[in-house]
Amino acid sequence: MATRRYAIQHSTEYFAAGRVASTGMQVLLGIQAKEILCLYFSDEGEFNTLETRVIPERSTADTAGDMMTAWMSELGATPATIHVGKFSIPARAIAIRDLPDYLQDFVEDPSKSEDERRESLSKYLASWRKSGDFVLVWDEDYEMNAQGEVVST
Numbered sequence: 001m002a003t004r005r006y007a008i009q010h011s012t013e014y015f016a017a018g019r020v021a022s023t024g025m026q027v028l029l030g031i032q033a034k035e036i037l038c039l040y041f042s043d044e045g046e047f048n049t050l051e052t053r054v055i056p057e058r059s060t061a062d063t064a065g066d067m068m069t070a071w072m073s074e075l076g077a078t079p080a081t082i083h084v085g086k087f088s089i090p091a092r093a094i095a096i097r098d099l100p101d102y103l104q105d106f107v108e109d110p111s112k113s114e115d116e117r118r119e120s121l122s123k124y125l126a127s128w129r130k131s132g133d134f135v136l137v138w139d140e141d142y143e144m145n146a147q148g149e150v151v152s153t
Helices: 061-075 101-108 115-131
Strands: 006-008 016-020 026-032 035-041 047-054 077-079 082-084 094-097 134-138 140-144 150-152
Touching (some): 006 140, 016 061, 026 061, 026 082, 035 061, 061 077, 101 115
Antiparallel strands (some): 006 082, 016 026, 016 077, 026 035, 035 047, 094 134, 134 140
């Protein structure tokens, strides 16, 4: 069975994602606290490493966005949808999960839900799985559709 690859679209609102043409490397950049993080993935989508840069004090969101754009340029990365495998960086609260917490809780123990809620959760779980949605955790949960767009935070 092939390993699932999760699409993450480049989005100036949430994350910068792209490909480095010279190496095939895929990158995902985002803000966490007072840092910009750059996650590097192989061409096949395997997580390789993480680098950080400090955002100067008194910076605005525009400054951080400009820093991400500049970093992408330094890397020679072109904004693009990337396709990565499931990964987890617990120390940074960054990961990809197949299900949001409330659906994972339901899967693990459906009896904890009331009968009426159990039926709606069961239908929603089937729909979620069929559509290929997933969760990108980056301090908070970003519910993503199969095309790699953020649909809910």
